Amino acid sequence: MTAHPDMHETESSVREFSVSPERLRLTPEAIERRIGYGDESAPDNVRAAIEEMLAVFDSADPFRCGFRILDPGQVAFHPDRIVCGKVIFRTGSIIGRGLKGCSALALLAASAGPDLSERGRVLISEGRELAGYVLDTIASECVEQCLEHLESELAAATASWGWRLSNRYSPGYCGWDVVEQAKFFSLLHENFCGITVRSSGLMVPLKSASALVGLGENAERKDYECSLCDREDCIIRNDG
């Protein structure tokens, strides 16, 4: 990825990765935290289920993730929207503030594929609800880590241009309507990372995620974002 940031659309601005389970290095502690245990240890049976399902995870198919960079000539940032040619993301003012100073945009997507979800479904149907739930949680964590992996790749790919990264924003959060998921994927090639989007914005496979990241010399990553948002009932709200 050596093209200059003033590039227009080139093959090098789109990258896809196949990430093997061992590369993600999921730990039991990370899964416990995602379930909600925080600093407390999970009960023994939960820990045992996590260990068992991490072994299942290790034998899973590689995960797919990738990004596309839209260069400064392709993106215009406004306080409440982003214009990418004919596509307009009505992100709202919270994301608008978060992207202040950005000049380019990266679209990120990641998917655990259908494999883990199906294995989880089978476990639940066999009466192993705890194992199925833990596997589902592992799949969620792995998708999150794939997005973090993509951010690292983005940072490495654009560091020589003097670009920095903003926070990550996903359709459905921070005031950005999830219905714009379809617009988001319209800017990526068909079946990008194996993901399709229903009209509701639901991604299939279910264990998939998408996000945009602002880029540029003046892009800024803020430590904490929930205080900017007025949605008190948000499920991921954390007022620290």
Add this chain to the structure above:
Amino acid sequence: MKETSSILQSIAQCIERGKVNRASPYPPDLRDRDGADELVRRAIDLGIDPQEILTDGLMTGMKVVGEEFRAKRIFVPEVLMAAKAMTAGMEHLRPFFASSQATHRGVMILGTVLGDLHDIGKRLVGMMVEGAGWEVIDLGTDVAPEDFVAAVERRPESVVGLSALLTTTMMNMKETVARLKEAHPETKIIIGGAPVTVAFAHEIGADAYAPDPPGAVDFLNSTVAEI
């Protein structure tokens, strides 16, 4: 009498702790002791009223689980284990439900609305509602409005629970509520899911909103009290 009280307390404790049966190794401090499976069987053999086993044993334990979950002292895995223990005990009570020697508090028809495939939150609601003594008819995910209506036709005494995890699929609750209220105006409907709010419940004509599974139980029990 003392033995009755003791065994019912033990059943409740097995639910709280997720002790399914003697063979299950968890929790470690109850290893090699009877679980909900054996204790409910023994309670029946002792002649304890099946309704009492349900109410003062199984449901008492599950009530504590709901309170602990709401207070974030336990999490989904513990609820799943409690529900598994509950199911093991309930298996022994099924014949008594069939012969009306034991009765459910009511019936809940549950489903994730059209366009949405999320299942786990809805399942948790179902488990806690069942643990509160209700019969649960789970229609699954991606359920069309007409399927909810048809389910109520079969069991008109039911309360309906709708789940959605996206702001977009949440909008499909509106049509489901409208169709249900048109066909069965008397049917109570409760909605829940990550993007759902009490204001949205009012807006679409649902009877209640539950922020969490114990909230659904509270609402259901209040409908029984009304009756």
